[in-house]
Amino acid sequence: MTHGFDLNDRLQQRDAQDLRRHLEVAESVSARTRFADDPKGGAPVFSDEMAVFASNNYLGLADDGRVQRAAELGARTIGTGAGASRLVTGDTRVHRALERDLAACKGTERALVFSSGYAANIGTIDALGPDVVFSDELNHASIIDGCRVGASETVVYDHCDPEDLRAKMAARADEAAAGEDEQWLVVTDSVFSMDGDVAPLAAICDVVEEYGAWLMVDEAHATGLFGDTGGGIVQREGLSDRVDVQLGTLSKALASQGGYIAGDEVLIEYLLNAARSFVFSTGLSPPNAAAAREALRIARETDRATDLWDTIETLRDGLETMGYEVLGETQILPVVVGDRGDALELADRLRDHGVVAPAIRPPTVPEGTSRIRVAPMATHTADDIAQCLDAFRTAGAEVGVL
Incomplete structure (x- = not known):
């Protein structure tokens, strides 16, 4: 008889349910940065720079x-x-x-x-x-x-x-x-x-x-x-x-x-x-x-929040014009995909196009409402916003959700 914890089994269950998460190293906290896979005990190896639409740093002040x-x-x-x-x-x-x-x-x-x-x-x-x-x-x-x-x-x-x-x-x-x-x-x-x-x-x-x-x-x-x-x-x-x-x-x-x-x-x-x-x-x-x-x-x-709301309006209008359903009325833009697998694949394809925006799936949200959570910053430039919208257009077509 054993009274310990089988954590490998618990991790395997998370894998089977697409619920296992992994740490990722960010080079900086800003509108654009580079990322590295969890290096465990080693030094991180950073990827190409990407636009980050996945942060609660809404006013872009973390590196101000x-x-x-x-x-x-x-x-x-x-x-x-x-x-x-x-x-x-x-x-x-x-x-x-x-x-x-x-x-x-x-x-x-x-x-x-x-x-x-x-x-x-x-x-x-x-x-x-x-x-x-x-x-x-x-x-x-x-x-x-x-x-x-x-x-x-x-x-x-x-x-x-x-x-x-x-x-x-x-x-x-x-x-x-x-x-x-x-x-x-x-x-x-x-x-x-x-x-x-x-x-x-x-x-x-x-x-x-x-x-x-x-x-x-x-x-x-x-x-x-x-x-x-x-x-x-x-x-x-x-x-x-x-x-x-x-x-x-x-x-x-x-x-x-x-x-x-x-x-x-x-x-x-x-x-x-x-x-x-x-x-x-x-x-x-x-x-x-x-x-x-x-x-x-x-x-x-200052007018920093005004810059954020301008960015939000541009993103929401662009995403809805493409045919995406975007929930809410705030700086958080949940782009509804529906299927868990489609949402995870869309997030991966967005990264392929240089945009980081996470897939949110059950049990965090109800079944059938998996989504990409887009969180812009006031410091995103017009080029960043254009890259984000282009990525959603291309990746959505690739995954078949548009």
């Missing part, structure tokens, strides 16, 4: 000189690492400056920076300890895991459907009527990463307020891109005073690393004492905090 200089200054003046949990000695002036700027753009009293958006989601839901979480069925994995860790019960409502949320809350209210009052938390992404659509936040606020619950909105794919202050969909819709917990990431449009929670004074004071992923983690590194702060300034004070 201003952001790089801010990171360097943070390292030189404070240190390369925080050195400890922020509750010990790892809380620095650059953390506080970033949090002030985040709170300003989110329209809240305070913000709290975590080591990642994942840590912020798990730590916050666990610290709140809700009796019930009502969660959109397409919420990010970090929200799902936060519910597993911190919620007594999770009720999933239909995607972006306030009426189904209302029905689920009404049913729960009937069940709980004879018992003690429960604490309810509704959690939704604002921009959904696989469909590129936007949650109907105002309608969700109406339902949440009807039942006296709390609302938590994850703005991971919206921070820096929406609203006059770059806060996100909550700010674009003028809902700052109706959302109890605003969450986001520093690793996408803000080109750094980390996550944050924004809310009122009491919420932040409670989380910095009770969120285990904050209390027991070394603070975000000063260079990352400084880089995120500068990226947020650029997002708020």
Whole structure:
């Protein structure tokens, strides 16, 4: 009898289901770069340069000189690492400056920076300890895991459907009527990463307020891109005073690393004492905090986002004119292929034509809706965009999906 783990068998199962993934080394984080297959213990051997339409670096700031200089200054003046949990000695002036700027753009009293958006989601839901979480069925994995860790019960409502949320809350209210009052938390992404659509936040606020619950909105794919202050969909819709917990990431449009929670004074004071992923983690590194702060300034004070939206419109129009179905209404352009095999082959053919855009297939998306997820950057040039569209036209014909 053995009590170990047969990982070879697990990997073979992933191979059989076309679910095995492999690491790939990128030479740089930019609109164009070279890639190398996983070198294991060796040195990478890079391919020809390709156009990258597969990054969450939406504003193209990860290799921006201003952001790089801010990171360097943070390292030189404070240190390369925080050195400890922020509750010990790892809380620095650059953390506080970033949090002030985040709170300003989110329209809240305070913000709290975590080591990642994942840590912020798990730590916050666990610290709140809700009796019930009502969660959109397409919420990010970090929200799902936060519910597993911190919620007594999770009720999933239909995607972006306030009426189904209302029905689920009404049913729960009937069940709980004879018992003690429960604490309810509704959690939704604002921009959904696989469909590129936007949650109907105002309608969700109406339902949440009807039942006296709390609302938590994850703005991971919206921070820096929406609203006059770059806060996100909550700010674009003028809902700052109706959302109890605003969450986001520093690793996408803000080109750094980390996550944050924004809310009122009491919420932040409670989380910095009770969120285990904050209390027991070394603070975000000063260079990352400084880089995120500068990226947020650029997002708020320049026209960088306008450049991105122009690129998005050109790509969407071009792809739809070819005959592709493109979902969503945001910077994420899911190009529906349908069949899993066709999507994987299309992604391979796109690479043959110098364009990196990943195939997304079940179980990440429903059966029959496999897709190519196109994520442009503000720094893509007209030539990059033309190359992308030409690649989709040629590769689509080769695979037989056009």
